[in-house]
Amino acid sequence: MTTATLLSAATLFALACVVLAMLLCTLRLMIGPSAQDRVLALDTLWMCVMVLALLLGIRHGSQIYFEAALIIALLGFVSTIALAKFLMRGEVIE
């Protein structure tokens, strides 16, 4: 087994794991039961997509995916903050 095929198999496996994680997040997103559960699930979903971007970057050997991951890492939490603020204070911007 060459390095390339090994890498390919590894990323494929990782991708499958990530999508499985996403499925589980979605389940939590759907059933809740509390609003906090849903917010957390959404945040994790963002995280998964970030990892997905990195994995795809490795698979395709492109730097651009890395930048997408960077953006998600830097700004992905904004929705979470907004939702959390809404739950805690009843409004997003006071």
Place this chain on the structure above:
Amino acid sequence: MLLASLVLLPFLGSVLAALMPQDARNRESWLAIGVAVGGLAIAAALFPQVAAGEVVRAEFAWLPAEGLDFVLRVDGLAWVFSMLVLAIGLLVVLYARYYMSPEDPVPRFFAFLLAFMGSMLGVVLSGNLVQLVVFWELTSLTSFLLIGYWHHRADARRGARMAFTVTATGGLCLMAGVLVLGHIVGSYDLDVVLAAGDQIRDHELYLPALVLVALGALTKSAQFPFHFWLPHAMAAPTPVSSYLHSATMVKAGVFLLVRLWPALAGTPEWTWIIGGAGVCTLLIGAFVAIFQHDLKGLLAYSTISHLGLITVLIGIGTPLAIVAAIFHILNHATFKASLFMAAGIIDHETGTRDLRVLRGLRHKLPITATLAIVASAAMAGVPLLNGFLSKEMFFAETLHVGGDRNWWMSYAAVAMGMFSVAYSLRFISVFFGTPAQGLPRDPHEPPRWMRFPVELLVLACLVVGVAPGVSIEPLLHLAVVATLGEDAPAYDLAVWHGFNLPLLMSVCALVGGMLLYGVLRRHFDLARRERVPLLHRLNGAQAYETTMLQLTRGAEWLLRRVGTRRLQPQLMLMMLALLLIPLLLAGAPPAWTVIPVRGFDPIFAGMWLIGAGCALAAAWMAKYHRLAALALVGGTGIVTAATFLWLSAPDLALTQLMVETVTTVLILLGLRWLPPRIESIAGPVQPPWQVWTRRTRDLALAVGGGLALAALTHAVLVHPASDTIADFFLLNALGGGGGSNVVNVLLVDFRSFDTLGEITVLAVVALTVYALLRRFRPAPESAGIPPQQRFEGDPASRQSPAEQAGSGYLLVPGIYLRLLLPFMGVIAVYFFMRGHNLPGGGFVAGLIFAVAILVQYMLAGTVWVESRLNLRPHRWLGFGLLLACTTGLGAWWFGHPFLTTHTAHVEWPLVGELHLPSAFVFDLGVFAVVVGTTMLMLVALAHQSLRAHRHPGEDLTADGQGGAEGRRI
């Protein structure tokens, strides 16, 4: 150039006049006089060429692609008419100086008047029919504005509306007529159309063209049955009535008929339509005029009747009749303008225009009385005055055309002559008898220069009447030759033709008119009659009002029947149309071809499963659990972004992620103001069967729509890819656009005009949202402070947002979010700078930047942010649009089309070679607009909380750091 300045000068003067202060009566008049004199000088300079029989033309490219040029042309007819417009304009302006009172806002008056002068000159000088219609409508518009000049008066507003509705509708008909003419001839150029008379008359579309053009001309010239607007237009200031509604604008209709005479006339249809309308107008106008009690009303109906006379002459259509028509247009303009001015003087001096009150004015106003009597004599057709000459030509023509069969034509002419003598007598009756008592004002002679225009015009009536051969003949000849060309007949303008039938008719009219007036006065109680005998049922104004009412009602009915304020039926109809119309067009659904599934990827499928599941769940939750639905929609958005990543479109993924974030914040901001669900009014557990039927139907429709779209996508995918425009872009992005990121080059270079439109729309939407939110008042149940903030056990409820972020529960996020701000800024700049070659660009960068600021808002509240950051979203918007436009315009400087990109390679110290396309600056504009739009909308929503919390007298300083008021953004 000289010709263009003739039309431009009044418009220029109009702009100048509008800019002057309210009380600049003298300066305004000097300006207007200057414009009129300048115009006359230009016209005089053109005279030698026109007199030599030349047609002076000036052409400017207008819509070259459509074969339309802006053409100005002067021949004899146009020259005589423009002289008329300018000369009467000059006198009217002088008169208006004294007529307008110091309280009237004169800049508006003179600006409109000069604009009218320019429009009228445009009509007269147009060498292109489409352009003529444009100026034609401009005269309608300025007339509307001038009639409604005293807009505090209901009658002025009503009169203005009526006049505009009638004449502008006529203008639309004229436009249609012109288009038909252009279709027949193949050109809109006046010279070409005039030369193609036979072709037009033989064409099957001749009648529609004639009817449409006639509708335009007849409405403008207040011909039966559209005459009713003119008396109502008398609510305008008298100079306007004198200028627009007797001397010039109402002549535009007959001018057009004379102008198009070579192209359209000479058929029975022409005679019946034009002549028929003219005869009706002439009799009705003259008859009704006798029974008016308002000086200006009498003159208005008399104008209608005289216009009818001109129309009859044009309808008769023989060359001699056209000569008489042009001659009468000039004569009528002189005596009627002077009469209106005299009526204005009487109104000005006595304070009333009521014929029942005014008597014996010759004692107080001797000179005005003399002038008015001479002018009325001209109107009545008394020998040795200009009205006599043209009226006699009219009688001669009716005899000529009538012959033995149409004897009634001559009788109608004599009857009209009698009526006009009668109403002229009625008009001058105000000067005779014992002086009236109890007038609103004590009359005395008007200022010298107010009377001067009347004197001049009356003098013209006399000179033309006594010595037509030397005074008017050369001018008339010019106009006649220009209209008739080789057909120009021999005519003699002498005062005395010997004893003949027309003279007998004149004498009959004079004597009969005097008798008629005497009889009416003695036995029919003329001064007391409230309504016109016989014809009072013929009320055009009432018909107009009824039509308007019916139209409004019809519109309301249609709206009730077709329109709906509910979204669901509309969506249903749209969906049905979407499904059925393609089916009807195609006949049957396309055959279903099965494409083999290639490369099925379970991982990718799993991702889509997540997306679809989230979307369905969001729809399920949307009714009662808004927050859950929002989170689920967020899930769908993420999957979409992941899909873009998977299919290697990182550009789209980036944008999608940013849009997702901003949308979530936006909806959350809005959710705050939605009223909460009231649990107590939940419906019955078992919904009735109608609801089930409706829901089933909607579900079926929705599924059908979804399947149809899926089928469409499938069809597109199955269709073999041919040479698409994408190939062009891929090939040319680097070479032509100077960038290797095709998407960005597409946005800022190839399709930058689209982008410019889009960012403009974006800015408009943002401003609209802002404007709507300024007046937003939340529902009472959601206006208060949210329950979370009222909970006393939470220490945060006693802290300001800034304190929460500084030392409260938001301490940790507070620190790192503030540290992150510069990083986010750097990322935004990074994505912006490299956008032209790699994923990024102004749009994404703008969103990133806006999100970076928004985070600060969320963290520490509006007041804290706005006391530290001076963000003005309006300016971002304005700056961005301006930058984008200026970049585009810059290309003109170098002689390239709008928005052409230029790429410069600059060698900078330290940095090295820098690739700097002008599209980069354009992209900066896009960036600014996106930042401005996002900030403006979100922050405007956020400010609602601030407003709702504000109590009277509450100190808004956030954390004691100086008087940082919640700044209005």
